[in-house]
Amino acid sequence: MTTFPQGLIDTHCHIDIESFADDLPALLERAGQRGVEGFILAGYIASGWSHMVELSEQYDCLYAAPGLHPLYLHLHPADGVQQLDKIAAAGKVIAVGEIGLDLLEKNDNEKEQRILFEQQLAIASAYQLPVLLHVRKAHDQVMSILRRTGFSGGGIVHAFNGSMQQAEKYLEAGFKLGYGGTLTYSRANRIRKLAAELPLSAIVLETDAPDIPLFHRREQPNSPEFLPEILDTLCMLRKEIREEIAAATTANALEVLPKIRKAGDA
Numbered sequence: 001m002t003t004f005p006q007g008l009i010d011t012h013c014h015i016d017i018e019s020f021a022d023d024l025p026a027l028l029e030r031a032g033q034r035g036v037e038g039f040i041l042a043g044y045i046a047s048g049w050s051h052m053v054e055l056s057e058q059y060d061c062l063y064a065a066p067g068l069h070p071l072y073l074h075l076h077p078a079d080g081v082q083q084l085d086k087i088a089a090a091g092k093v094i095a096v097g098e099i100g101l102d103l104l105e106k107n108d109n110e111k112e113q114r115i116l117f118e119q120q121l122a123i124a125s126a127y128q129l130p131v132l133l134h135v136r137k138a139h140d141q142v143m144s145i146l147r148r149t150g151f152s153g154g155g156i157v158h159a160f161n162g163s164m165q166q167a168e169k170y171l172e173a174g175f176k177l178g179y180g181g182t183l184t185y186s187r188a189n190r191i192r193k194l195a196a197e198l199p200l201s202a203i204v205l206e207t208d209a210p211d212i213p214l215f216h217r218r219e220q221p222n223s224p225e226f227l228p229e230i231l232d233t234l235c236m237l238r239k240e241i242r243e244e245i246a247a248a249t250t251a252n253a254l255e256v257l258p259k260i261r262k263a264g265d266a
């Protein structure tokens with residue numbers, strides 16, 4: 001029996017965190033009614049992983065991507081990478097994430113970020129998992145690390161904010177580009193222009209819930225149930241019909257996260 005999603009997939013959200021706990025079953029129900037049927041839980045600190053994996057086992061529609069986020073270096077335990085090595089084999093772990101380089105807020109620890117990133121890429125390779133990338137002000141550095149390490153597992157560049165040239169390099173390297181709440185801001189010209197001009201095969205949807213609220217819901221934490229509203233904006237920007245865009249984003253996500261199908265078949 002296959003249970004992998006036919007509807008939309010939120011390729012990056014944090015609904016495993018405490019603030020969603022009481023509402024989670026109702027939230028998944030509401031999102032499902034709006035056509036959102038798959039949810040990738042992106043990890044950021046080791047202490048959250050076991051709960052994330054438990055939830056993914058409890059709910060068919062949830063999938064786990066444990067990883068050590070570059071902005072939380074100070075919270076990562078000394079054996080974080082070894083812990084990742086253990087949990088990466090769990091059944092519904094479908095990617096390693098969110099990992100990468102963030103040189104926007106702080107760039108005096110680039111070396112530590114890079115070492116951690118490379119160690120996690122090695123684990124993803126060992127378990128044949130794709131990665132969910134978090135990259136700010138560091139696309140060229142990340143690309144050169146992917147090249148140098150020979151990482152070939154592909155994945156998703158979450159909240160993509162680079163140039164067309166950088167987008168093309170990621171696509172060649174087997175990645176899709178994640179678009180979320182930022183798209184709903186009319187002042188996000190550069191991101192909107194790229195989302196309109198990229199091939200449809202490049203794009204996946206995400207909310208990053210509870211972060212990056214939608215423009216018309218700025219007072220509210222973001223939630224996967226709002227994913228169709230991000231799709232609405234994408235449809236406004238692109239020339240294809242809605243059904244085609246929706247189906248493509250799901251097919252694109254399944255292409256780079258193939259374990260979703262296998263986990264559904266299990």
Ligand SMILES: [Zn+2]
Nearest residue numbers: 012042098208
């Ligand atoms: Zn995130």
